[in-house]
Amino acid sequence: MHGFVHVEIPVRDLKRAKAFYGKVFGWEFQDAGKDYVLFNPSDRSIGGGFNRVKAVPKKPVVQAYIEVASIDATLKEIKKARGKVVRPKTEVPNFGWWAAFADPQGAVLFLWESLPGRSGG
Secondary structure, three states: OOOEEEEEEEEOOHHHHHHHHHHHHOOEEEEOOOOEEEEEOOOOOOEEEEEEOOOOOOOOOOEEEEEOOOHHHHHHHHHHOOOEEEEEEEEEOOOEEEEEEEOOOOOEEEEEEEOOOOOOO
């Protein structure tokens, strides 16, 4: 626990993203809704997703998720250590919860808490 379990890459065009990353890195994909595609870089690395957005910002932010046993407890520790909650605990139905925080220097990362019996993002 407390390792990176998931990463999201914002893209405008899911088809083009799959073509690029599939060709360059050999990634495999699984559609997970109209605006989301899961990818599996390899059997030894974390999974991820392409999150389709209407307009990718000039500097797109890749979202990295750290798995924790309890988002509530971790957010309390983050606040004690002078970090900030950017997005409170939010449910992903049938999978778990996520939240976003900023460290004291402003770097934004994401937390992931799986439903009991599940692991990873």
